[in-house]
Amino acid sequence: MEQVNNRAVVVGVNLNDRADFAYSMEELRNLADACNIEVVGELTQKMPKINGPHYLGSGKIEELSALVEGVDASTVIFNDELSPSQLRNLESALQKKVMDRTLLILDIFSERAQTREAQLQVEVAKLQYMLPRLTGLRESLGRQGGGSGMKNKGTGETKLELDRRRIEERISALQAELEKLVSRRQVQRKQRQKTGVPVICLVGYTNAGKSSLMNAILSRYMPDSSKQVLAKDMLFATLETSVRSIELPDNKSFLLTDTVGFVSQLPHHLIKAFRSTLEEVAEADLLVQVVDYANLEYERLIEVTNDTLRELGAGHIPMIYAYNKTDLTGERYPRTDEDKVYLSVKENQGLEELVALVRDRIFQDYVQVEVVIPFSEGRLIAFFNANGNVQATSYEENGTRLTMECKRVDYEKYQHLFVEPQPAEQ
Structure with a gap:
């Protein structure tokens, strides 16, 4: 579609005193801003239900027409998805370009x-x-x-x-x-x-800092990596799923996935179209929900994200929360509280705490063992040095003693070769 005209009035119906109505109108303004549209007026109406033919009541339509002329707007943007007949009737009544929230989001996605x-x-x-x-x-x-x-x-x-x-x-x-x-x-x-490498997915509301967090983790743990992802302070900067391998100092590794951000009333056409991209989320081992903690509505945004995850069939996957932008709140950080980590990507604070929590959740199949490997099986020492975390090595008359943490399956696979193998302990 052609470039959107840049002066608009935003319109919304507050059905039965919706608790999130004011925020949804603010979000509509932000979406318009992301489309380079200047919002020059706003009109809202409280109603028990949407007026079928025109979305608004007839008196409000006249009021809206006068407002649009008064502020010299060429576009009217509605906060809900309009039906085909509502779109036609409003076009006819207002003689202006009419858009709804869905078309606005689709336009932003087209651009990004x-x-x-x-x-x-x-x-x-x-x-x-x-x-x-x-x-x-x-x-x-x-x-x-x-x-x-x-x-x-x-x-x-x-x-x-x-x-x-x-x-x-x-x-x-x-x-x-x-x-x-x-x-x-x-x-x-x-x-x-x-x-068998675990997959961790970053999810959350658009512009919460998912891509910035991914880049910060890459910089911290993979400093030689040139695989930074696009991170910009704008809605829907990320539409592509990016997967990066993160290798930790103790030879553990996981795949970190950045995903498209969510927004309330994300159009079902888009969820359907992006379902294949978002399948990454439904098959992850762990979700890290990145939350813009400085946003006063952060709890509502968590709710929207959780609703969208359920819609994608990912509501059952274990999740931890990364409360980003804590530096703007006056709260103490970095710190961990059960499944929450309070951090600041901008200040580079809290990354270790987050990764420690991720490790606790996804590397539960590891065991701490002490084994003696016969000299004739020297290849196993190289294997465990590459695939486990060897903490101490000493040499005895019948082999090499390793104190290490390794995968339970690796221990069980080779334990018949060890000298007097000990049962694996957690």
Whole structure:
């Protein structure tokens, strides 16, 4: 779609005194800002239910029309997803470009998508959104361009059918291309699972600091890595799933995945389109929910994230919370409290505490042992030095004594070769 006009009025209906209504309107302004739209006015209405034909009551429509003219806005943005008939009726009543929250988010995703897969996913979501709304959207776009100039109703209907067929064909072609990319990623994921390396997923609200946290962990534990991910202070900076291997000093390693951020009322078209990308989340061993602790609404944002995770089939996966931006709150940090770590990525404080908590949760199949390896099995010393954490080595007449932490399966696999093996202790 063409560049969005940059002066707008935002509109919302507060149904039955919703507790999060004020925040959702603030978020709508932030979404508009992310689309380079200047919000110059706001209109809200309390109602027990949405007015079917026009979203707002008739009196409010007149008030809105006057407000839009008064502030010289060219666009009106609604806080909920509009039905095709609501879109048409509002276009007709206001004679302005009408957008809803869904289209706004789709526009942001379009702008941010970098990889081929993300671009395909966004385009599919956008086309699926447009399909039932073609009439209203065409009127809107026509008015933006000075009128469509189509007087003949019959021609218009034929054009509509043609557009509809073209869009359906385009969706099918895009989905076929996406399938190939998805199956390739599933193969890569299966290969990763075979190695038995745990997968940790960073999840959370958009702009909570997930990518910044990933970069900070990479810098701390993989200083020679050139695989930093894009981190910007804006909504939906990350639309691609990035996977990085993190190797710890004691030879333990895990895969860290950065994911697309969530937002309240994330359009179902998008969740459907990005489901393949978000499958990484549903198959993780542990989720780290990154929380913008400096945001006064942080508890609500945790709720939205948890709801979205449940929708993705990832509600059962163990989770720990990284309360980021604690430096802006006056709270003490870095510190750990059960499944929460209070930290500041910006101040580089709390990373060790977070990684320690991650280690406790995912490396539970390790055992602390002391073994004597016969000199004839010297290869095992090299193996445990590479795959375990050897804390002490000494030489005795019948072999090499190692005090170490290693995987239980590795211990059990080779224990028949040790001199007088001791049972493994936790």
